[in-house]
Amino acid sequence: MTALQQKTTPQNKQAYLLRNEEGECYIINKQVIKILADAASTGNLFSLVQITGSKGEASPLHVHDQQHESIYVIDGLLELTINNEIHTLASGDYAHLPAGTVHQYKTLRNRTRFYSFSTDGSMADMYRNIAEPYAYTVPHSEAADSITAAALHDLDHDYRIVTDPPQGLIAAKQITAAELPDAAVPYVVESGAGESMLAADQLFTFLATQATTDKKYLAVMTEGYAGEAVPVHHHEKHTECFLCLEGKMTMWADGEEFHLEKGDFLHVPAHIEHSFRLDVHHTKFIGFLASGLFEKFFRLLGEPYEHSELPKTPGAFSFQRVLENIHELDLKLS
Amino acid sequence: MTALQQKTTPQNKQAYLLRNEEGECYIINKQVIKILADAASTGNLFSLVQITGSKGEASPLHVHDQQHESIYVIDGLLELTINNEIHTLASGDYAHLPAGTVHQYKTLRNRTRFYSFSTDGSMADMYRNIAEPYAYTVPHSEAADSITAAALHDLDHDYRIVTDPPQGLIAAKQITAAELPDAAVPYVVESGAGESMLAADQLFTFLATQATTDKKYLAVMTEGYAGEAVPVHHHEKHTECFLCLEGKMTMWADGEEFHLEKGDFLHVPAHIEHSFRLDVHHTKFIGFLASGLFEKFFRLLGEPYEHSELPKTPGAFSFQRVLENIHELDLKLS
Known part of the structure; x- marks a missing residue:
């Protein structure tokens, strides 16, 4: 422990x-x-x-x-x-x-x-x-x-x-492809759908964005192949959390190392240095990031992707594009 | 490894x-x-x-x-x-x-x-x-x-x-309670249903029995609270396998010890000494046992149970009844 x-x-x-x-x-x-x-x-x-x-x-x-x-x-x-x-x-x-x-x-x-x-x-x-x-x-x-x-x-x-719901409420949109609404309206995303960005061998899928949450948070599903750890970094303004859904991952936070499996949860508020590594193929975790200001990072790092599954060969990995825009991102590399 | x-x-x-x-x-x-x-x-x-x-x-x-x-x-x-x-x-x-x-x-x-x-x-x-x-x-x-x-x-x-299914095929029975058919007919068992036996703090739920498989195998779901290991034992005639679905369990087989988590599978043919222990509450595993001759063991060890969830306090544990009938069971304690 x-x-x-x-x-x-x-x-x-x-x-x-x-x-x-x-x-x-x-x-x-x-x-x-x-x-x-x-x-x-x-x-x-x-x-x-x-x-x-x-x-x-x-x-x-x-x-x-x-x-x-x-x-x-x-x-x-x-x-x-x-x-x-x-x-x-x-x-x-x-x-x-x-x-x-x-x-x-x-x-x-x-x-x-x-x-x-x-x-x-x-x-x-x-x-x-x-x-x-x-x-x-x-x-x-x-x-x-x-x-x-x-x-x-x-x-x-x-x-x-609510005992007597008003008429004319907005119906929830059923999302089955790589798209999300652009406003804070109700919707349902089918497993594997949602707006996706592919960055090398990791797939980031937005389930909630700045637009759909009034800028309060993001919900991002990450899935990838077993690979290397991401660079140790911290954020100055936003909190991240990592909820492992499938597979095995190693995480580092505040100088400690531990292994996450299904159902394990890590809370990482601002200023805490952290990193993660996926240890088996198709490890998945859902991240809630509040506020949602880190959305741009995912959009810079990857390319829009229309599939529900990872590709056989890695996609583009635009870390240079992240570095070029790092002044706009709440990202501090250690 | x-x-x-x-x-x-x-x-x-x-x-x-x-x-x-x-x-x-x-x-x-x-x-x-x-x-x-x-x-x-x-x-x-x-x-x-x-x-x-x-x-x-x-x-x-x-x-x-x-x-x-x-x-x-x-x-x-x-x-x-x-x-x-x-x-x-x-x-x-x-x-x-x-x-x-x-x-x-x-x-x-x-x-x-x-x-x-x-x-x-x-x-x-x-x-x-x-x-x-x-x-x-x-x-x-x-x-x-x-x-x-x-x-x-x-x-x-x-x-x-089959391109042209015959008429009059037997419809699959929808099982939503603690019962199963008594013959090899098609059926569907809803999560948590099936014929259950409670033995102390473990719940055994039959998804397939001797009667429904023409005596070829059993499918038994085991769920329990974290507890002690079952006695080391082996079988002379039948093969068991353990497929962990949830939680964590320790197993011993053929003198080795290891930890099973979701998706891990252990095959234990006849003559191999083995044991298991549930390490966290509500660990679940499904076992396929072929042939199905071990069914009587579960019926002797526990009492029929009509609920889908474990009880707050343990039920009867009739190990004495197992020992009294051990000559009829394919069970060799070490």
Whole structure:
């Protein structure tokens, strides 16, 4: 166990590593909420929670008036009602829910699991306020109804129950190719779709951009072949986090080295030197970067790419173009 | 790397470990077939392959006249036509296709991944015969149509293309509770369903039994809390294999110790001493046991259990009942 490794999110903004099997958990009916990042640990930038539900669990229909939310499905099947339309998300699918989107989820399979990222960090505290602490990341069979929709009505959080959704809400766009909307509207990205940049043997896929998040964050999927480490660097303004989804990667942060696998999470706030290396082919991680000012880096480093899978031979790698524009980028090489 | 660890399936029946990132791979259109077990490595007992397909890949409609097949979905979404009916399988879902079942699969998402287990071991050789060797476990973007259905017509394998399915085929039963059919008929088991036995803090769920496989094999899902190792033992007649799906487990086989994670596979033929320990809560592995004569062990050790999730407190653990009947079980304690 390294110094960065924690059992729960720390009380102040700092670099930390949270392993897949660790984390502060809460139970709501037959869903377990595991908190990976919160207001305190991110300096009010974002919350990140993992929700694992038995079949048939649902949230009430609700809206966040201020928070943007990103949902990424890991396992099972999730029915998501977004502004009066139903979408079904399988593992690898993503849903983008900007502030004001009326939404509701329902788990269609046992052990449906997804990540929910949301801006400002207060979502984690909402779960702490309404739910009971729990010792496991998966619900047990005796778990019973513990929260009613009525109880959620009086929440002093950015979580407003909607009983009568207005007509004329914007329908979520279904993204199945290499494109994203250019505004903060709801959309759903099918596994492997989204706007992609290829840089050498790594593929960066935007699931959320500055345009779709009102400049609050980026959601970027990185997939690549096993290779060399990226140069050690840090950022002066933005926070990055790395959530490993598949394969194995080595990371360095604040002078420590460790190995990430599926479900392991690393939080890297501004000023912390870090690097990563993919250790097996087709390692994948999703990164949430807040604010989203680092978007230009990915666009400079790679070339637009229209496929869902990595190419057989590496693409262009325009690190010189990054260096030429480094004064515009929040990137400090060590 | 241990002595048991292999890069591909061995040429003779023996104990071996194949890591998630290793394996002999073949490409068919935009699907990669990874061979985990074959006729040579199992003594003609079974094949086990992992298929990873980009969205829209499909097999032709076909039937195996002799082989029984089990499909378990790991990621994405798989459309399975079974005897003229369409079923959609998400991660955690299982399909049982006895010999004579007319079936066809289609991937509905990029990076849809599933395991296919089949009796007699010759399926792996069929893939070797029709497909090109491939260096990765995931297709690359340039992969193109390489196999036509016409080419599959002349196969000298138990793989018969069906162009005009007969009427009156038995529809696959949809299993959503703690029950299975009592005969070798097609069925689909939703994630978390299937006939379950609880033994202390481990849950054994039958996805295939002696009755549903004509006594050829069992498919058993094991899930448990982190705990102690099971006693070292071996079997005189049947082969077991362990395919880790989630979490971390330590295994011992033939005097070696190693750690299994998602996608790691251990083959344990008769006479090989072995044991396992679950190292984190909710570790899951699927075991295929051929023949299926070990079924009674699970029924003696545990009690029938109707839930999909582990209980908060352990259930009965009837090891004494196992010992009292050990003369009927293919179980030798060391």
